Amino acid sequence: MIEYDFDGPTIDLGALLVDGTPSPADQIRIPLRMLNRHGLVAGATGTGKTVTLQVMAEQLSAQGVPVFLADVKGDLSGMAVAGAGSDKLLSRTAGIGQNWVGTPCPVEFYSLGGIGDGIPLRATMTDFGPTLLAKVLGLNETQESSLGLIFHFADQQGLPLLDLKDLRSVIQYLIDNPGVLKDVGGLSKQTAGVILRTLVNFEAQGAAQFFGEPAFDTADLLRVLPDGRGVVSMLELPAVQDRPALFSTFLMWLLADLFGELPEVGDPDKPKLVFFFDEAHLLFTGASKAFLQSITQTVRLIRSKGVGIFFVTQTPKDVPADVLAQLGARVQHALRAFTPQDAKALKATVSTFPHSGYDLEEVLTQLGIGEAVVTVLGDKGVPTPVAWTRLRAPQSQMGPIDQVVMRGFIAQSPLMPRYGTEVDRESAYEMLAARVLAQEPQAPAPTAPPPQQQEPSMIEGILGSSFFRSFTRSIASTLGREISRSIFGTAKRRR
Template identity: 45%
Template structure:
């Protein structure tokens, strides 16, 4: 048997699928595409997460586009974190060109052009369906981890949440939380100490500085109402194609704290909301996180641990998470170990450190008799990549250099006018883009403080004006005694009224 025949047999057997699957492309041997060596990924393993890596300009974005198209065609919705802003063209059909036809001829796959159902979303000032979450939905533990608080500060956050629960004060946005935080050490100090113990101003000051840091990255646009229902990410259109939800994030590359906050809250909400799927045979949703290093570079150890935990557990809910980055080393080892599908585009070796990184990357892939992995990694062409996945039995498939199929949709971005038309047609934009600011902790505490100040002012006004010191007559002495009794009674009634108002709230 020749080397080529052995390769065809090896790939055909390794990528055989009895159930549903998507096809990424065809195998490459000695730099040439080999017909009928299709690289197939079972749908049932796509909730086992993945990595798409490679140097700039090697074809990562087009690979994500291909994966999203194939998932959509199978009725599986997608959420794409579009940091660079180069993914929106999936909403329009592509254009058949000679180099695309030639590529598909080499890998023996048919080609057609097609548009896909798209929702454009945002957590910033960009145009799109606005995603928000309330502070209370985070809960004290997750909110503390996002702010990178120590144990003492986290305890204060838990007390703030408990106080708001006990007193029916909705925590919707950051101004609500800051108001309660200030109240705990100022106007409401005595109330807090009586019920929950003393809260130090140094702790509240540190927490406030962390919140301001988050606000400076634009978090006030994310925290609030109307909260996004993650079920709206799971839609399919009238033709049975899954929606491709594109999160427009081109203006938050310098705001990693906001990005980490959003991603962690989204994954936590999906995990807490979605039912256990078991062996469902296909994922409910696949999430692509472009420029994944933005999540990990600025994340605290506690935040990284939380992300790693959710990534481990969320696959049981039928959710696949795929990280896109230039270097696999950008992803923490604990997360990297959870990734079943790996698509590795070319890496560039400009320095000694680059060469060491390439050798380390090569060691993360299965052994193969057909490639010198570290050498091929530097010679892969645009739109070519090493692929290894999980078979239907959950075992790693053979490592194969793959010529990726071309996207069916437009390989370019939407124009501004096309974006406006898309959002104008969106049912979700009508649902979520209305600004809500109902009465919450901020307004309710302001009322409470104003009422307390009004009562105090009334008490002060009721006190008798002190006269200049004179020798009092017998009649005046008797009068003063009577006045003291009356004044004491008035004071007690006023104070009792204040307490009743405070405890009625």
């Protein structure tokens, strides 16, 4: 189709189907430079969404674009090794004009907090911020506002919130000292108690491992190898797939941190990063109005930072309308209409596509596995005609790799020395414990002969001097005051 013949590099999705037969001369593509206009990959379970994601990620990596994706079910790890050809596969790829050659991708495996296989990916509580934490904890708007006040107090006091015990200690301190926040409206003891109990339950679910140091630097998602290939950063989630609210919100933290750290680049020739948000409906379920507004604003504005976002979910209705309106590319796999609710979702999906010559209500229920209807933004930002497409096959392995092989890749990673070992330095928990101890009345010490005085060493003299103590206090409070937060409440780092 002439509408899919673009100048410049492209991501090739597959061949146009004409009367059920692929036309190799009519390739369906997405311009590489338009991928920061975001997109949606949707379809019922088992229709090929994950394979589509893999096909796109392979080509992005080959063209020097780093990719981040979440491997929720554990079936994308095969991207690290070359795929094996077969007569059936080669016949299919030849029929759509794909010159198939088994090719691996450079993959970096991550895991949330070290649960499962992968480089441990952690965030500090300060970096994570109150808005995203409130989403994970399921707090209402009043409780979310109070949590923001707690973070504000810690920021202003120079109290590093590194892990859950730090946040619990600050809340307990504010409960015990209610006058501390009286100038800003105070903190309800009842609300603080609810947040504290919720945190205890959260920790009982194993969440403590996700928060701490060394905190992950999202700049490591932007790596390009010396041979020009973009690194595929793959977050392995099978070990935590029973905690969807946690991992979906953690993915949003990664995106929010990138938004806060990356400079404006306008419309680059190719994206700096493409972020695939699998199981996207988990992010929006039960979200507060403020959280949804923040997501919408991030999706709208991060385009100019050179980041493209693809939401992967079952139907477009899983994505709020304000977010859906920002998604330029659409790859829609088959939908099922077994129930009245399914039929309603089908009609809603059809209404989101440009007018076409297809009867989309019929086509969307007839699509085979590995087929989709596609529309993208062309070079001039105009949507292309809807195209019934037979999609390309991945050139890396479809399905997971052996666990031993994966662990070999992880052990060889240059990032393992940096993130592999957890660190527990002094933070709010220890600082507040010392403050409370200093406030307690001290019993008079028994009389004893004066000890023989020893001359302090030069180091001891410096560390014990009033100047040094004043200097360190000043630095701590300055750091606290200088913490600024993004639209998601995440801390902006000073690099």
